[in-house]
Amino acid sequence: MTDIAETNAQTLILVVDDNELNRELLIRRLEKRGFATAVASGGGEALDKIRTLPVDLVLLDINMPDMDGIQVLEAVRQTRDAVDLPIIMVSAHDESARIADAINKGANDYITKPIDFLVAMARINTQLSVKRAHKQLKESEERYALAFRGANDGLWDWDLGTGRIYFSDRWREMLGLGADELGDTPQSWFDRVHPGELENLKRAIENHLLGQSDALEFEYRALHKDGDFRWLLTRGVASRGADGQAVRLSGSQTDITRSKVYDPITSIPNKFLFMDRLEWLLDREKRSPMGSFAVFLIKIDRMGELRQSLGPVAGEDILIEMANRLMEGLRDEDTVTLINEAETFTVSRHDEGDFAILAEGCRDETSTPKLAERLHNMIKKPLTLRGENLLLTACIGIVANVGDDGNDAVTVMQHATNALDRARAKGPGNFELFDRDLQERALKRLKMETELRRAVADGGLHVNFQPIVHIDSGKVAGCEALARWTHAEYGQVSPVEFIPLAEESGLIDAIGEWILEEACRQHETWPNKDCIDLSVNLSLKQMQRDGVENRILSILERTGMDPHRLKIEITESIFMEDMGRINAILTTLHAQGIDIAIDDFGTGYSSLAYLNHLPITHLKIDRSFITDVSTDRAAQAIVQSTLLMAQSLGIKVIAEGIETEDQVALLKVLKAEYGQGFHYWRPLTDEDFAALL
Numbered sequence: 001m002t003d004i005a006e007t008n009a010q011t012l013i014l015v016v017d018d019n020e021l022n023r024e025l026l027i028r029r030l031e032k033r034g035f036a037t038a039v040a041s042g043g044g045e046a047l048d049k050i051r052t053l054p055v056d057l058v059l060l061d062i063n064m065p066d067m068d069g070i071q072v073l074e075a076v077r078q079t080r081d082a083v084d085l086p087i088i089m090v091s092a093h094d095e096s097a098r099i100a101d102a103i104n105k106g107a108n109d110y111i112t113k114p115i116d117f118l119v120a121m122a123r124i125n126t127q128l129s130v131k132r133a134h135k136q137l138k139e140s141e142e143r144y145a146l147a148f149r150g151a152n153d154g155l156w157d158w159d160l161g162t163g164r165i166y167f168s169d170r171w172r173e174m175l176g177l178g179a180d181e182l183g184d185t186p187q188s189w190f191d192r193v194h195p196g197e198l199e200n201l202k203r204a205i206e207n208h209l210l211g212q213s214d215a216l217e218f219e220y221r222a223l224h225k226d227g228d229f230r231w232l233l234t235r236g237v238a239s240r241g242a243d244g245q246a247v248r249l250s251g252s253q254t255d256i257t258r259s260k261v262y263d264p265i266t267s268i269p270n271k272f273l274f275m276d277r278l279e280w281l282l283d284r285e286k287r288s289p290m291g292s293f294a295v296f297l298i299k300i301d302r303m304g305e306l307r308q309s310l311g312p313v314a315g316e317d318i319l320i321e322m323a324n325r326l327m328e329g330l331r332d333e334d335t336v337t338l339i340n341e342a343e344t345f346t347v348s349r350h351d352e353g354d355f356a357i358l359a360e361g362c363r364d365e366t367s368t369p370k371l372a373e374r375l376h377n378m379i380k381k382p383l384t385l386r387g388e389n390l391l392l393t394a395c396i397g398i399v400a401n402v403g404d405d406g407n408d409a410v411t412v413m414q415h416a417t418n419a420l421d422r423a424r425a426k427g428p429g430n431f432e433l434f435d436r437d438l439q440e441r442a443l444k445r446l447k448m449e450t451e452l453r454r455a456v457a458d459g460g461l462h463v464n465f466q467p468i469v470h471i472d473s474g475k476v477a478g479c480e481a482l483a484r485w486t487h488a489e490y491g492q493v494s495p496v497e498f499i500p501l502a503e504e505s506g507l508i509d510a511i512g513e514w515i516l517e518e519a520c521r522q523h524e525t526w527p528n529k530d531c532i533d534l535s536v537n538l539s540l541k542q543m544q545r546d547g548v549e550n551r552i553l554s555i556l557e558r559t560g561m562d563p564h565r566l567k568i569e570i571t572e573s574i575f576m577e578d579m580g581r582i583n584a585i586l587t588t589l590h591a592q593g594i595d596i597a598i599d600d601f602g603t604g605y606s607s608l609a610y611l612n613h614l615p616i617t618h619l620k621i622d623r624s625f626i627t628d629v630s631t632d633r634a635a636q637a638i639v640q641s642t643l644l645m646a647q648s649l650g651i652k653v654i655a656e657g658i659e660t661e662d663q664v665a666l667l668k669v670l671k672a673e674y675g676q677g678f679h680y681w682r683p684l685t686d687e688d689f690a691a692l693l
């Protein structure tokens with residue numbers, strides 16, 4: 001293949017024409033010249049192909065039925081300019097007005113039908129060569145910019161035969177050395193290398209000489225004439241003789257000291273320096289408090305996308321511009337409204353499009369959002385880059401009052417990241433303050449979960465018993481077992497808090513079974529156990545586990561408890577489950593003599609149909625109805641109708657949460673049989689309950 005044909009083969013021309021004959025004719029001739037081709041028979045298809053294929057040039061018919069060539073042209077030009085995607089219009093010979101229109105709208109050129117292929121080829125080639133030249137120019141600009149930033153290296157060249165090394169002036173200057181202040185042997189180099197890295201450097205060189213690495217690349221510290229160490233990066237490649245033996249080793253050396261503490265792109269402090277300063281400030285706060293400060297973590301939105309579309313050099317330019325804006329914006333006295341004289345900012349660059357700022361004078365939660373607004377304003381000022389107008393935004397995560405709670409630098413940055421993540425979740429251009437409460441709640445939960453696990457194992461749980469009485473006589477008929485957790489730090493933790501925690505962490509099975517077994521064991525010790533019923537709560541999660549009925553029955557067996565004295569309390573949420581399965585479990589339990597109570601009746605699932613179909617023996621009317629029963633007619637009506645319905649179904653009712661004499665009086669009138677509540681007794685310890693009996 002000739003050179004031209006080779007270039008053509010990589011060039012994709014899209015032919016758009018509604019006439020098949022025209023299409024075929026053009027395609028055949030283009031392919032003869034070695035071009036890759038694609039076709040579209042209408043405007044919509046053309047736009048699709050332009051979007052999805054790497055099309056280099058379009059031959060676009062002006063007259064097409066569905067969407068004419070000019071409309072297609074206009075649509076393409078919204079996103080692709082004439083250099084990026086040349087478009088040559090194909091028209092009838094008497095259409096000068098439309099051709100003029102097309103050229104005004106961004107067509108590069110035109111050819112007329114019937115097509116003179118020689119003319120067409122000349123026009124196509126002109127457009128393609130303009131495009132290629134432009135692309136090369138752009139690439140060389142990128143290369144030049146990158147090369148320019150990488151210049152300034154020192155050079156070295158080691159002749160392995162003579163054992164002498166040539167060091168360039170720049171190499172020596174990096175260490176502050178004049179021409180006669182450095183020998184020409186490897187030893188004079190190694191003498192200046194920090195002992196911490198010397199052995200590894202020698203090993204890296206040896207490995208490369210032995211052919212075990214493609215190139216030498218090593219970072220190390222070397223002694224500068226001023227007595228300090230500098231960080232250097234040395235790179236080298238061996239030249240080898242015909243036998244593969246290395247004969248010389250040469251390479252470059254770069255001073256990377258700044259990049260160890262300064263960001264090489266923006267020249268502002270990098271993450272290490274930032275963390276250093278943060279640690280120092282936290283330390284100072286601990287020793288002699290000067291007031292808290294704030295940390296801002298900034299992430300430029302869509303940075304990856306911008307880098308992709310504009311190229312890496314433009315990406316770096318954006319970072320440099322942002323660094324400048326932040327530095328200058330924070331220095332600018334006119335806009336300083338909240339900042340006192342002691343205000344100091346450390347602006348630093350972290351990863352990708354991330355910047356972090358230490359605002360030492362930002363002492364409270366009201367000044368931080370104001371500063372965030374200012375930062376947003378600095379960032380979103382229009383930016384012109386290589387002729388493109390960009391509008392940038394950023395998300396900001398803020399930690400206020402840093403230094404108040406004794407957190408270390410890593411934790412502070414985790415908090416900042418956490419806030420930034422929440423800001424980003426809201427969308428571009430948002431900021432969020434780190435929420436200590438939110439974090440604390442999450443941490444407390446995690447801690448509690450661990451401790452609950454331990455409590456289950458170490459006997460930190462116990463059971464209380466709340467008497468259930470005959471309302472008429474006031475005599476104790478039974479009790480409800482209620483779980484209690486005494487925590488060393490938080491004291492009594494409510495089951496309302498720890499039962500859900502146990503459900504989430506999977507501890508509920510162990511806890512539920514322990515409580516049932518413990519309650520049954522206690523029940524066995526009571527003098528008049530044969531006329532005292534025991535209610536135990538069973539969580540939905542426990543019911544969902546296979547074999548729950550067998551585990552309950554085996555506990556009864558182990559403890560010797562009479563199943564006829566046991567009542568299982570379940571809530572209405574159970575009826576959202578697989579009813580066939582629930583029915584089977586309850587039926588098995590009931591067949592052994594165990595009663596089934598619906599707890600908190602009236603607060604959940606509203607269908608009453610299940611009362612008929614399941615072996616339900618008791619309803620516990622929820623406390624919320626009882627609380628209002630003596631004052632609110634609606635509550636009274638609900639209690640009354642529940643009692644009536646239960647009575648007709650042969651189900652017994654327990655009124656929960658009775659607190660006053662008035663409630664008792666009314667429940668007596670309504671003929672409620674059983675009651676439970678603080679008016680009678682609060683939940684009692686096992687000893688107190690046994691004593692009561």
Ligand code: C2E
Binds near residue numbers: 466494495676677
């Ligand atoms: P519940 O089963 O409805 O238990 C009744 C709750 O109401 C108990 O709260 C009890 O102390 C409280 N109470 C009783 N009488 C009164 C009163 O007159 N006034 C007021 N204001 N409250 C009264 P507790 O012990 O905090 O338990 C709360 C919930 O935690 C229970 O509600 C139950 O759903 C759950 N729970 C308790 N122990 C266990 C258990 O061992 N397993 C399971 N799965 N859940 C349990």
Ligand code: MG
Binds near residue numbers: 480537569599
């Ligand atoms: Mg209950």
Ligand code: MG
Binds near residue numbers: 600
């Ligand atoms: Mg209840």
